[in-house]
Amino acid sequence: MNYLLTEEQIMLKEMVHKFAKERIGPVAADNERNHRFPADIIKEAGELGLMGIAYPSDYGGADMDYISYMLAVEEVSRWCASTGVIISAHSSLVCDPIYRFGTEEQKQKYLPDLLSGNKIGAFSLSESGAGSDAGATKTTAVLQGDKWILNGAKLWATNGNEAEVYILIASTDPSQKVKGISAFIIEKGTPGCYVGKLERKLGIKSSSTAEIILENVELPKEALLGELNKGFKVAMVTLDGGRLGIASQALGIARAAIEDAIKYSKERFQFDQPISNFQAIQWMIADMWVRYEAAWLLTWRASKMKNEGMDYSREAAMAKLDASEAAMFCANKAIQIHGGFGYTEDFNAERYYRDAKITEIYEGTSEIQRLVIARSLLK
Numbered sequence: 377m378n379y380l381l382t383e384e385q386i387m388l389k390e391m392v393h394k395f396a397k398e399r400i401g402p403v404a405a406d407n408e409r410n411h412r413f414p415a416d417i418i419k420e421a422g423e424l425g426l427m428g429i430a431y432p433s434d435y436g437g438a439d440m441d442y443i444s445y446m447l448a449v450e451e452v453s454r455w456c457a458s459t460g461v462i463i464s465a466h467s468s469l470v471c472d473p474i475y476r477f478g479t480e481e482q483k484q485k486y487l488p489d490l491l492s493g494n495k496i497g498a499f500s501l502s503e504s505g506a507g508s509d510a511g512a513t514k515t516t517a518v519l520q521g522d523k524w525i526l527n528g529a530k531l532w533a534t535n536g537n538e539a540e541v542y543i544l545i546a547s548t549d550p551s552q553k554v555k556g557i558s559a560f561i562i563e564k565g566t567p568g569c570y571v572g573k574l575e576r577k578l579g580i581k582s583s584s585t586a587e588i589i590l591e592n593v594e595l596p597k598e599a600l601l602g603e604l605n606k607g608f609k610v611a612m613v614t615l616d617g618g619r620l621g622i623a624s625q626a627l628g629i630a631r632a633a634i635e636d637a638i639k640y641s642k643e644r645f646q647f648d649q650p651i652s653n654f655q656a657i658q659w660m661i662a663d664m665w666v667r668y669e670a671a672w673l674l675t676w677r678a679s680k681m682k683n684e685g686m687d688y689s690r691e692a693a694m695a696k697l698d699a700s701e702a703a704m705f706c707a708n709k710a711i712q713i714h715g716g717f718g719y720t721e722d723f724n725a726e727r728y729y730r731d732a733k734i735t736e737i738y739e740g741t742s743e744i745q746r747l748v749i750a751r752s753l754l755k
């Protein structure tokens with residue numbers, strides 16, 4: 377699909393492909409199996425500009441666009457979906473809302489370190505009782521004098537264990553429900569704010585998923601991100617962008633599954649011939665590629681719409697829904713094509729399958745994406 381890309385986007389894609397294949401590919405399976413956060417790789421990604429692709433150089437970004445971001449997350453996720461989500465959560469869920477909703481002081485204070493990858497960010501919206509129903513947040517922020525006092529427990533923050541900057545959503549007026557929610561920026565080490573349980577997961581084990589506990593956390597008034605009681609909008613706009621990141625991650629997983637399945641089908645002999653000679657295998661490969669390219673086009677379109685400042689909420693939901701289901705489809709077929717070997721850790725197909733599943737769940741489940749799409753069609 378290079379004909380849809382600019383020269384600059386193709387160069388970026390090739391650069392990230394080389395970096396990911398040489399630096400991430402060889403260590404991905406071992407890191408994932410051992411729940412090891414790839415700190416050295418993230419540092420290098422920062423040096424290459426991958427932690428702040430779509431943001432202006434005035435704040436330390438790489439001055440590129442959201443299609444470049446999509447391509448980079450896909451290329452990284454082709455080799456390691458954990459590294460893909462570390463970059464995606466950091467960029468889409470933390471850099472983006474600070475850039476979009478932050479005051480000039482907040483941008484100057486946080487973006488240079490985040491966009492260069494010197495500091496990692498995490499976004500903390502979910503709670504035990506507030507998942508799909510993100511507005512049901514029970515964490516509170518109460519203004520006392522000129523300080524906000526935060527109390528509560530957030531769940532599932534990707535990068536939560538390594539982050540030095542958190543975007544956190546809390547209720548500032550519980551009587552108003554979603555209209556009484558606000559966003560805050562919290563720095564690591566703020567007294568009373570600490571990392572709780574780290575989740576043991578099915579896949580993407582190199583990325584941390586952490587509980588964030590808040591006990592009488594005092595924040596200055598300037599820690600508010602965006603307008604008071606408009607935090608639900610901050611969260612929803614942020615998740616639109618996040619869905620492009622997760623769609624791109626899913627594309628990377630799908631492509632990994634396809635490339636490995638093609639390679640294996642040519643090398644594996646049964647009945648005195650490569651299994652790629654069998655029509656049953658050829659049809660699986662054809663179906664995988666159609667699913668991948670269709671999802672790629674949807675993701676490219678949504679990224680282009682974001683670049684152009686259009687409303688792309690429905691298109692982001694469509695891209696994320698389709699790409700995540702394509703990733704599951706392709707990972708499943710990749711195991712099938714590998715036969716029994718695909719079920720073992722000797723091949724990467726089982727990792728792709730485990731990693732693919734989460735793309736149907738986080739940043740809005742597939743049911744929530746369908747809800748977003750249907751609501752926009754029915755309004």
Ligand SMILES: Cc1cc2nc3c(=O)[nH]c(=O)nc-3n(C[C@H](O)[C@H](O)[C@H](O)COP(=O)(O)OP(=O)(O)OC[C@H]3O[C@@H](n4cnc5c(N)ncnc54)[C@H](O)[C@@H]3O)c2cc1C
Pocket residue numbers: 465499500501502504506507508509531532533534535577585734737738739740741742743744747
């Ligand atoms: C590995 C991992 C990383 C994550 N990273 C982050 C992060 O960085 N930051 C963050 O804030 N959160 C994060 N999350 C949370 C994630 O976004 C939520 O898990 C997700 O939104 C679903 O919420 P839930 O788990 O509470 O499921 P629930 O909302 O309880 O959903 C359970 C089931 O009910 C369905 N359902 C719920 N409501 C409806 C409805 N109205 N219509 C139809 N079906 C419905 C769902 O689709 C699902 O099938 C992460 C989660 C995981 C597992």
